[in-house]
Amino acid sequence: MGITVEEPSHDIREHIRTVEPEQKTVGSLPAPSPMSAGTAGQDRSWxxxxxxxxxxxxxxxxxxxxxxxxxxxxxxxxxxxxxxxxxxxxxxxxxxxxxxxxxxxxxxxxxxxxxxxxxxxxxxxxxxxxxxxxxxxxxxxxxxxxxxxxxxxxxxxxxxxxxxxxxxxxxxxxxxxxxSKGNYTDRAIIVGSVSDVTFVGDKIFKSPQTGYRLLGAAIRGTEESQVTLSTGHSIPVISSPESVVQAVKDHNFDTVIVAGTAQNGQRYLKELSWELEGTNTSLVVASKLVDVAGPRIHWRPVEGLPLMNVEMPQYDGAKFTWKRSLDVVASAFGLIVLSPVMLAIAIAIKLDNPGPVFFRQERVGIQGSRFHMMKFRSMVVDAEARLKELAEQNEGNGTLFKMKRDPRVTRVGAFIRKYSLDEVPQLWNVLIGDMSLVGPRPPLEREVAVYEQHTHRRLLVRPGITGLWQVSGRSDLSWEESVRLDLYYVENWSLAGDLTIIMRTIKAVVAKDGAY
Structure with a gap:
């Protein structure tokens, strides 16, 4: 039996766009397939x-x-x-x-x-x-x-x-x-109150790549035969928390997910883990500790009592030195390799619309410092002056102005924005230290002026060319979702996480996901 701690509330996984299975209702429990289950537990054939x-x-x-x-x-x-x-x-x-x-x-x-x-x-x-x-x-x-x-x-x-x-x-x-097709997954039963099962179930169904197929629920004191989720899926109630072990044996579940705080809390989990011994079934506990990623959580046994140690976020030291080194090397390499592409874009901008090649805009950087962010100009030269007349047509999130068919965008501008080529000059900002390859979205001064107190934590690290906001929908995100993603990054960033975001950015750019 393996015991793992999941963080479903504000984990990166909750923001990844995935294709939901066509079947919305779980219905009766299907028999295990060779790719979804072998023997129950971690040593199954797949x-x-x-x-x-x-x-x-x-x-x-x-x-x-x-x-x-x-x-x-x-x-x-x-x-x-x-x-x-x-x-x-x-x-x-x-x-x-x-x-x-x-x-x-x-x-x-x-x-x-x-x-x-x-x-x-x-x-x-x-x-x-x-x-x-x-x-x-x-x-x-x-x-x-x-x-x-x-x-x-x-x-x-x-x-x-x-x-x-x-x-x-x-x-x-x-x-x-x-x-996403239901293969290579664990057959799972989820245990908890209706509200906790709904909350955790929504997160799991939105992210099928986590590998759990919720095929049943164990809920105390409900007369409902199923739990309906906001995603449109439903999970049949097949057991109570007290008889979940028998349900595991009857239906060959691979995983038991305890959502929220069970009745009798620690005692229930201990007894459940004892009863699952010998079944090769995993026990997963969905933590209520929000906005804290796994690498910051460490367990320390003290006289038989497992203490959870949560590391405080670090904003300097060797780890940031490595991050800065990666920024310098990668941005210098990118500017050299992409110089022919940048030259071609500059010529196209000049031929398409009179005016400067680059657009420089003041943004707020680390610790509230000001810098001028570089982009290829994708709009007409008087775009800022025409912003007020278009304010009522804002299709963005309120704080940020966005239009899918902005009349200020030039023909070349529409193309380079579609593939995020207008942002290539920001590699220069990365090289000189104004920005990082990965970080929170660089805000405008008027945005910072209306920040809530906790939102200022976005300024504890350098803003990035890309970030969680970039790979999670970009212009399609609400202001609250953008802030939440940026704050999550600030609290939990790592070099491995940065590499993951860079790879996902390439995929998002190619798919033109949320770009306009």
Whole structure:
């Protein structure tokens, strides 16, 4: 039996747009399919199959990256180096390093079923395993006086890590599509009051990529035969909380989800976990602790009492130094690579409509500082002056002005806005330190003037070219949703989370999701 803590209230997963299953009503409980359940619990057949595929993919990626590093550094000849007076080839070095790498991916549980498909834990564990492997190898080489070429390691580390993250992301996209069809999922029963079941059930049905199929509910003191959710789905009430274990056995459930605070709280959970022993069924507790992501939660046992330690958000230190380093390297690289595209866009803007190529607008940055954000001009030159006459046609969220067919947008402007190409010059803002690649949306001064007190926390970090708001609907979001997403990012950001957002941004831009 595995016990995990879920955070359904304000988790990143609740903001991902997904395709809901066509069947709105759960109805009678279907029999388990080979892809949705084997034996109940974490060792079911689809889980083993998925893990085996990941092992194979990881092995191919690790081998390919080490071979490429050796080829680029030494060419087709296999160089030798000395270890304790004996000659060793780099082929042998690659084998040892590759085995260490694969073992580290296993030890960090980067293929554990609860982290596959959602959240940032999978990426974080891959990153930790990779950096830990190369760190341990470097220390061992130094102690053994093993003079390994730095260029070999300098190529293998970034190439291997990048390919691993890309392969895991590709598998995640595939798994998400399968789960949206009802495959590769856990048959779940949800326990709690009607209100708690409704709240948690809505979140799960909105995010089928989490891998839970809610096929039944265990509710005390209700005469209703089903619970109807705001998503239009309904869950049949098949048990009471006291007899949920029997329901698990009768219907072969893989997971029991306890929503909210059960009656008799801690005692009920303890007894439920005892009764589920031997069934290989997972017990998941939906936490009421809002806006706190998993990496900030740590458990500390004190005399048999598990204490939950919630880390305070950090806004400086080594982690931010790494974030800034990533910003500088990536923005400089992006400006160089995209310079031909930027030149073509600049020429098109000049030919399409008279006026400057760039649009500079004052925005509010970190700690309330002011800076001028750069964009390619996508509107006529007097766009700001014409804003008042269009105010009544605002299709945005009230605070932000948006129109799907804004008459101020030029022909070239419509194209570059559709694919977010107008935002490419913001890489310069990132390079000079005004912005970051990922962060809250850069606000206007008039927006900051009407902030509520807690909303000012958006200014604790640099604003970003992209962020949770960008990958969750952009212009289609309400003001409250935008603020909530930005505050969630400020409180819970991580490098692995930033990489995830960047990958999701590419997908959102290609899909033109919420852009106008």
């Amino acid at each position: 889980g083993r199959s998925l893990k085996n595929r990941l092992v194979l993919t990881d092995t191919v990626v690790v081998a390919a990256s080490l071979f490429l590093a050796q080829l680029l550094r030494f060419g087709v000849t296999d160089q030798e180096l000395q270890l304790a007076g004996a000659a060793q080839t780099y082929a042998m070095v690659s084998v040892v390093l590759g085995l260490m790498w694969l073992v580290a991916l296993m030890i960090t549980q980067s293929r554990a079923l609860p982290v596959l498909g959602v959240g940032n834990d999978e990426y974080r564990r891959v990153i930790n395993a990779t950096i830990g492997t190369f760190g341990a190898f470097a220390i061992a080489a130094m102690l053994l006086k093993y003079d390994v070429a730095r260029g070999y390691l300098a190529i293998a580390l970034p190439v291997g890590l990048g390919l691993l993250l890309l392969s895991r992301h590709a598998w995640r996209l595939w798994l998400g599509r399968q789960r």
